Every structure is written in structure tokens, then in C-alpha cells.
Amino acid sequence: MIDKKLVQHVAHLAKLEFDDAQLDKFTKQLDEIITMEDELAQVDTTGVQPTTHISRQKTSFRADEVQPTNSREELLQNVPEQQDGLIKVPAILDNEED
Amino acid sequence: MDYFNETIASLHQKLVAKQISAAELTQETLTNIHQLNPEINAFITINDKAHIDDEEVVADRPLQAIPVAIKDNILTKGLKTTAGSQMLANFQPIYSATVAQKILAAGMVNIGKTNMDEFAMGSSTETSHFGITKNPWNTNKVPGGSSGGSAAAVACGQVLAALGTDTGGSIRQPASFNGIFGIKPTYGRVSRWGVIAFSSSLDQVGVMSRHVADSAQVLQAMSGFDQHDNTSADLPVPDYSQIKANVKGLKVAVPEEFMGEGIDAGVREQVQRGIKLLEDNGASVDTVKLPHAQYAVQVYYIIASSEASSNLQRYDGIRYGFRAQDVRNLEDVYIKSRSEGFGDEVKRRIMLGTFALSAGYFDAYFNKAAQVRTLIIEDFNKIFADYDLIVGPTSPTTAFDIGSRIDDPLVMYMNDILTIPANLAGLPAASVPVGMADGMPVGLQMIAKPFAEQTIFNAAQLVENETNFLQQRPQIGGQN
Numbered sequence: 001m002i003d004k005k006l007v008q009h010v011a012h013l014a015k016l017e018f019d020d021a022q023l024d025k026f027t028k029q030l031d032e033i034i035t036m037e038d039e040l041a042q043v044d045t046t047g048v049q050p051t052t053h054i055s056r057q058k059t060s061f062r063a064d065e066v067q068p069t070n071s072r073e074e075l076l077q078n079v080p081e082q083q084d085g086l087i088k089v090p091a092i093l094d095n096e097e098d
Numbered sequence: 099m100d101y102f103n104e105t106i107a108s109l110h111q112k113l114v115a116k117q118i119s120a121a122e123l124t125q126e127t128l129t130n131i132h133q134l135n136p137e138i139n140a141f142i143t144i145n146d147k148a149h150i151d152d153e154e155v156v157a158d159r160p161l162q163a164i165p166v167a168i169k170d171n172i173l174t175k176g177l178k179t180t181a182g183s184q185m186l187a188n189f190q191p192i193y194s195a196t197v198a199q200k201i202l203a204a205g206m207v208n209i210g211k212t213n214m215d216e217f218a219m220g221s222s223t224e225t226s227h228f229g230i231t232k233n234p235w236n237t238n239k240v241p242g243g244s245s246g247g248s249a250a251a252v253a254c255g256q257v258l259a260a261l262g263t264d265t266g267g268s269i270r271q272p273a274s275f276n277g278i279f280g281i282k283p284t285y286g287r288v289s290r291w292g293v294i295a296f297s298s299s300l301d302q303v304g305v306m307s308r309h310v311a312d313s314a315q316v317l318q319a320m321s322g323f324d325q326h327d328n329t330s331a332d333l334p335v336p337d338y339s340q341i342k343a344n345v346k347g348l349k350v351a352v353p354e355e356f357m358g359e360g361i362d363a364g365v366r367e368q369v370q371r372g373i374k375l376l377e378d379n380g381a382s383v384d385t386v387k388l389p390h391a392q393y394a395v396q397v398y399y400i401i402a403s404s405e406a407s408s409n410l411q412r413y414d415g416i417r418y419g420f421r422a423q424d425v426r427n428l429e430d431v432y433i434k435s436r437s438e439g440f441g442d443e444v445k446r447r448i449m450l451g452t453f454a455l456s457a458g459y460f461d462a463y464f465n466k467a468a469q470v471r472t473l474i475i476e477d478f479n480k481i482f483a484d485y486d487l488i489v490g491p492t493s494p495t496t497a498f499d500i501g502s503r504i505d506d507p508l509v510m511y512m513n514d515i516l517t518i519p520a521n522l523a524g525l526p527a528a529s530v531p532v533g534m535a536d537g538m539p540v541g542l543q544m545i546a547k548p549f550a551e552q553t554i555f556n557a558a559q560l561v562e563n564e565t566n567f568l569q570q571r572p573q574i575g576g577q578n
Binding site: 006007010011013014015016017018026029030032033034036037039040041043045048049050051052053054055056057059060062070074075077078079080081087089090091092093 | 189192193286300325328330331332393395396397407411414415417418419420425430431433436440445446448450454462463465467468469472507511523524
């Protein structure tokens with residue numbers, strides 16, 4: 001059911017890329033995993049509510065007060081590339097034709 | 099420092115009586131860690147700056163000056179936190195996780211950060227970017243995962259206690275493989291704030307230690323509501339250290355699905371011995387059914403991978419983490435940073451999760467898994483209407499050989515079939531050593547009602563007392 005085209009589509013959605021050898025490996029493994037997942041189809045879930053969270057805590061409220069927060073220096077501490085106190089990124093638009 | 103004959107309580111007494119000073123204890127612990135780490139690789143970062151002033155240890159602060167190891171997916175301000183990934187290989191947290199803050203406020207000393215499967219994804223600590231951790235009982239074997247570093251650090255006597263996280267069994271399975279106690283508390287008992295997210299509806303921080311009582315003390319210190327995590331429970335925290343090693347009248351259920359085919363004969367024999375111990379000491383034991391548990395692995399890999407694919411979107415190479423070089427544009431930064439920064443197991447789960455959440459597949463996979471999760475929770479509710487504790491094996495096998503399962507994801511995933519159900523239902527669960535099979539430790543799993551951690555501590559203490567497992571020593575550290 002899973003083919004290379006679908007794996008490539010999912011990789012695109014997940015912002016990942018694979019070379020040909022990796023694509024073959026992941027296609028095979030994902031196919032095996034999805035085949036295992038298909039066993040869930042045997043379970044009758046008619047009318048069963050899905051469980052998407054498990055917290056037993058009710059929504060809590062707190063006062064909307066200004067709290068001290070991290071400094072700009074701290075927040076930039078782990079930024080891979082920065083300049084003049086700002087995060088530096090490559091151009092959003094492709095510059096190839098320049 | 100040789101911790102094999104110590105507990106937190108006995109060490110505390112020595113500190114108060116000034117038989118050893120806090121600074122000496124820290125230094126001796128660091129020396130021992132440095133000595134064993136080249137062989138075991140339990141630590142990614144050893145906190146050599148864990149120097150503490152020779153403060154006086156006072157009688158009413160039982161955790162003061164006790165060294166603790168912290169799994170490397172729990173943020174510690176000023177100390178590198180990597181989640182076992184190249185993606186965060188140089189990440190310096192600017193704040194500490196609430197659980198870390200709490201145990202440090204109680205006086206514990208963060209002695210270092212322990213090795214783990216990348217982003218806690220794995221059952222063997224073989225997917226770490228920082229190399230494989232070895233099992234101190236047999237260095238050809240895995241320590242289990244993903245908290246394998248924490249488990250090995252405790253088992254070989256580097257520390258008395260370590261923090262781990264448990265999303266599908268990542269505390270209990272390595273505890274079982276390393277012959278130590280490990281507990282995953284009820285979902286919500288501890289804050290997840292500052293814990294690097296894998297699967298938000300499953301992750302919980304817990305404790306690993308040789309002695310049951312030591313975990314009880316540490317868990318107590320780190321539990322409670324945190325306004326930074328609104329999934330944490332606003333309930334009073336009991337004094338877990340008031341352990342009564344007594345199971346008289348306790349109603350124990352053994353799911354037949356936990357004792358059937360697929361469980362190694364040696365594991366089953368030791369687990370049956372543990373169950374008999376409970377019975378001989380006054381517990382009533384019945385066999386019960388947990389009919390949907392057979393689908394737990396399928397449900398888990400859809401739910402956990404879906405939540406992971408969402409949580410791991412934040413690793414885009416922009417604000418923190420690995421950024422690929424030689425990129426043309428922003429899209430390239432995202433794709434190349436993620437493709438080069440993540441390892442294969444993480445990519446596999448992101449792919450599975452993205453698939454399960456994508457248009458056209460959501461109902462058949464994510465929604466179906468979430469419905470079967472409800473059925474598993476209902477199975478537990480039915481049992482806990484009549485019983486106090488569910489017991490069975492922690493893992494179908496003892497620790498397996500390094501390299502033997504890593505290339506076969508399906509075989510690796512099935513390894514967690516007995517631990518996953520408690521995560522899906524958010525229940526407290528632990529593994530306590532019960533004996534040995536083929537020269538390796540076997541763990542007895544205990545699952546309790548929500549917030550009934552004390553029931554586990556009490557029953558586990560009885561098992562610790564009656565089995566004399568603590569007389570056994572691993573080859574590395576314990577010099578068996």
C-alpha cells in the first residue's frame with residue numbers, strides 16, 4: 001500500500017528529504033509498520049469516543065499579571081546565526097535568478 | 099563512593115553525623131562516574147562544576163547534598179541538554195524543568211546528564227547520537243531504553259537515584275533490564291514543563307533507584323501542581339516515604355494476556371515467583387482479562403508518533419538546534435537541518451505520525467487508534483473497580499544483545515507491549531527486580547489506580563525485602 005511516491009509526499013509534509021537508498025529503506029519499513037497498524041481495523045469501535053488527551057486536571061485560571069521574563073541575550077543564546085541582536089536567516093525567496 | 103550498601107536515608111545520616119562531608123560526597127561520586135563512564139557510557143555530560151560549598155547538612159532535609167543523575171531530555175539551566183540528538187548537541191537551556199528545580203531546591207546535587215535514545219525514541223539506548231550505553235550486568239547487552247543511561251548509572255553504583263522519563267515504558271523496561279526499581283507516576287502527578295516533549299499525552303517524568311524507598315523520597319520532592327503545566331494535577335502530594343511493606347488484604351489482578359505466549363519461560367518463572375510472594379504475604383490474586391492490550395503497540399505507535407511529529411516541528415534550525423550549512427533559502431534551512439540533524443528512528447516516527455495525521459488517513463489511523471485507546475482505558479477501569487494492583491512482567495524478555503534488534507523496528511516496538519498500556523491510560527506503574535533469568539535481571543511490573551503510587555511503593559517494598567535481590571551485584575561497579 002505504501003509506495004515511494006507516498007513516502008516522498010509525506011517527507012515533503014514533514015520537511016524531510018531522503019536519498020534514493022534511504023527512500024527505499026523507509027518505504028519498506030513504513031510499509032511494514034502500516035501493515036501492523038492495519039490490525040486495528042479488526043477492532044469494533046462503533047460509537048467509541050476517541051481519547052486524545054488524558055489529563056484529569058480541570059482548566060485552571062491564574063491572574064493575568066506581568067511576569068519577569070528572559071532577556072534578549074538569554075533568548076538569543078542558542079540561535080545558530082545572529083546579527084545585531086536579531087536572528088539571521090537566509091532569504092525567504094529563492095535568489096537563483098539574481 | 100560505593101553506593102551499593104547505602105540508601106538515601108543511610109547516607110543522609112552519615113552526612114548529618116559528619117562522617118562524610120557534602121563536598122567529599124560530591125567529589126567521590128564524580129571520581130567514580132569518571133572511572134566507570136568510559137566503559138558504561140551512562141552519562142552524556144558529567145557536571146564537574148557540581149561543586150558545593152561544604153554546607154552543613156541538616157536533619158530535616160533528607161535529600162540535601164545527595165547526588166542525582168538527570169536524563170538528558172530534562173532541561174537544566176547552565177548544563178548542556180541534548181535529548182541524545184545531534185539536533186541539540188550544543189543546546190544550553192536558559193531555564194530548568196520544574197522537576198529539576200524541585201529536586202535541586204530540596205538540596206539534591208545535579209551530578210550529570212544521562213544518555214538516552216534520541217528524543218526518547220527507542221527501547222535500547224542504541225539510537226543516541228552520543229553512543230550506546232552498556233548494561234552493567236553484561237556489557238554485550240543493551241541497558242534498555244530510552245532511560246538506559248539513568249538505569250545503568252544507578253545499576254553500576256554511580257548514583258543512588260536518577261530521573262528518567264516514561265512515554266511507553268522508558269523507565270520500567272530499563273529498570274527491569276538493569277535490576278533496579280523504576281516508577282512512572284500517574285499522568286499529571288509531576289509537571290512536564292521543561293521536559294523536551296516527545297508525546298505530550300503520554301510523557302511522564304519518574305525516578306529510578308536501587309532501593310524502593312529512595313524513589314519514594316525523590317518522587318515526593320518533585321510531584322505537585324505547576325502553573326506552567328496545566329495538565330499537572332492540583333492535588334496534595336502524599337508523604338510517599340511512609341512505606342508499609344505490607345500487602346495483607348491487597349487485591350491483585352494478573353492479566354492473562356501478560357503471561358501468555360511471547361513471554362520468555364525464565365521471565366515467566368521469576369514473575370510467578372514474585373506473584374506468589376505477594377500471595378504468601380496475604381494478598382489475594384486472581385487472573386483477569388485485559389482484552390484490548392494486544393493492540394497497545396499499534397495504538398501507541400500511531401498516537402506517540404503523531405504527537406511527536408507535531409512536537410518536533412519546532413526543530414527547524416532557526417532559533418536553536420542544529421542548522422545545516424550550505425543552504426540556498428529558508429525552505430532549505432528547514433529541510434536540510436531536519437534531515438541532517440535527526441537520526442533514523444526519529445525520522446521514522448515523524449514520517450509515521452505525519453502520515454497518520456494527513457488528509458485521507460486521519461480517520462483510519464489516528465482516530466481509530468484514539469478510539470482503541472478508549473477501549474484499553476475502559477478495560478483498566480473495569481479491573482480497578484475490583485482490584486488494587488495489576489501485576490505481570492515488565493518486559494517479555496531480559497536485556498537483549500546490542501545490535502540484535504536495532505535494524506528491525508517491528509521487533510523492537512513489540513518489546514514494549516507490556517509497558518505501553520499503563521501510559522495509554524495514564525496510570526502509575528513501576529518495575530521492581532524479582533530475580534534473575536539466564537544471568538540477567540527480571541522485573542515485576544506493578545500498575546495501580548490513578549494517584550495510588552503509595553500502593554506500588556508498599557507492594558514493591560515487600561518484594562524488595564522478600565526476594566533479597568539487592569544481594570546480587572552487577573559485574574561492572576558491583577564487581578560480582
